[in-house]
Amino acid sequence: MKSIKGVLYWITGLSGAGKTTIGNYLYYILRQNQDNVVLLDGDILKAIVADSCTYTEEDRHNRAHKYARLCKTLTDQGMVVICCTIAMFDDVRKWNRENNRGYVEVFLDVPMDVLKKRDQKGLYSSQARGLTKNLSGVDMRTEFPKNPDITICNDGSISIKECVDIILKHQIQYATAFDRDTTYWNLFYASNPEIEHPSLFAQYVYEQLENGKTLLELGCGNGRDSVYFSEKVDVTAIDASDKAISDLNKKYQDRSGIRFLCDDFVCAAALFQRQYDYCYSRFTLHAISEEQELSVISNVRHALKDSGLFFIEVRSINDELYGKGKPAGKNAFIYNGHYRRFIVLEELKNHLVQNGFRITYAEEAKGFAPFGDSDPPIIRIVAKVNNSNN
Numbered sequence: 001m002k003s004i005k006g007v008l009y010w011i012t013g014l015s016g017a018g019k020t021t022i023g024n025y026l027y028y029i030l031r032q033n034q035d036n037v038v039l040l041d042g043d044i045l046k047a048i049v050a051d052s053c054t055y056t057e058e059d060r061h062n063r064a065h066k067y068a069r070l071c072k073t074l075t076d077q078g079m080v081v082i083c084c085t086i087a088m089f090d091d092v093r094k095w096n097r098e099n100n101r102g103y104v105e106v107f108l109d110v111p112m113d114v115l116k117k118r119d120q121k122g123l124y125s126s127q128a129r130g131l132t133k134n135l136s137g138v139d140m141r142t143e144f145p146k147n148p149d150i151t152i153c154n155d156g157s158i159s160i161k162e163c164v165d166i167i168l169k170h171q172i173q174y175a176t177a178f179d180r181d182t183t184y185w186n187l188f189y190a191s192n193p194e195i196e197h198p199s200l201f202a203q204y205v206y207e208q209l210e211n212g213k214t215l216l217e218l219g220c221g222n223g224r225d226s227v228y229f230s231e232k233v234d235v236t237a238i239d240a241s242d243k244a245i246s247d248l249n250k251k252y253q254d255r256s257g258i259r260f261l262c263d264d265f266v267c268a269a270a271l272f273q274r275q276y277d278y279c280y281s282r283f284t285l286h287a288i289s290e291e292q293e294l295s296v297i298s299n300v301r302h303a304l305k306d307s308g309l310f311f312i313e314v315r316s317i318n319d320e321l322y323g324k325g326k327p328a329g330k331n332a333f334i335y336n337g338h339y340r341r342f343i344v345l346e347e348l349k350n351h352l353v354q355n356g357f358r359i360t361y362a363e364e365a366k367g368f369a370p371f372g373d374s375d376p377p378i379i380r381i382v383a384k385v386n387n388s389n390n
């Protein structure tokens with residue numbers, strides 16, 4: 001699988017803690033060996049995303065979330081982002097850690113007397129004279145980092161270079177949650193080369209497609225359904241297996257109306273910037289965690305046009321494989337080296353409705369996806385963008 005090595009260095013601390021100075025030094029050190037590095041500090045960020053420059057807690061909180069989402073958009077595309085910001089909110093840092101595959105949280109913990117002595121922007125003296133209000137760490141509620149990856153007391157006792165060396169020595173732990181069992185599926189299709197005809201679900205969906213429309217397929221595997229759909233609609237198909245995508249692009253390089261992309265549909269932010277008429281997800285939502293499922297549903301909702309349709313087929317908790325193997329989360333197990341999460345029909349329907357869809361069809365039954373001697377009950381759902389005008 002092609003690795004996505006985006007990283008977010010979230011450097012936080014109170015005003016005057018040295019965030020921008022250390023962030024700048026880190027930026028230039030990293031740039032010596034790679035060119036995918038971006039530096040974002042408070043002033044840059046405010047100029048980009050600040051629709052309000054007031055400093056109430058609510059406005060600071062809203063800006064912090066915008067900063068975090070901007071950073072994620074960049075790390076999703078393989079960028080190394082250095083973000084220097086106060087943003088003293090627990091929920092923002094928690095969001096960062098849950099949504100960036102590579103995340104390093106650096107807290108510059110500097111004593112208040114040192115900060116007041118430095119007073120580089122005159123904020124502390126201005127606050128003391130009653131001219132400045134809502135100053136983090138002084139007269140505004142502040143949630144200091146509880147479990148940062150790195151804490152540095154940047155009180156002048158060590159050099160900036162030493163501070164940056166501490167950050168660079170930290171071993172980044174990349175989240176493995178985006179592993180899509182690529183090896184398993186490559187071997188599966190290699191062992192079952194006869195699986196080329198479209199799935200029963202694809203045949204069911206095909207009848208509902210309108211000629212000339214656009215469709216996004218999440219987790220296209222060996223491309224059998226994508227190729228089938230391309231007879232009728234323009235198809236964008238994505239899969240995390242670089243080998244599968246490479247083979248498909250070679251095989252169908254002269255075929256118009258279809259493109260195969262290698263990326264992870266959970267974190268491929270750029271993929272969802274285009275607008276589609278349909279989204280097709282067969283046996284993919286049960287290959288990710290519930291949190292990731294919610295993220296994908298939200299992304300799909302924003303990527304679908306008004307009246308767009310989301311076609312879903314997934315394994316049910318009533319599947320014969322449920323409970324086999326090693327537990328790996330809620331209704332999830334690793335069995336025969338393969339991760340599976342089993343879905344509760346009503347829960348999935350609720351997730352869709354909560355994210356702006358209307359359920360037009362939902363059924364759980366056998367006969368949807370028989371394979372060999374196995375015919376487990378499978379969930380099928382068709383959800384429509386819940387536009388008040390349709």
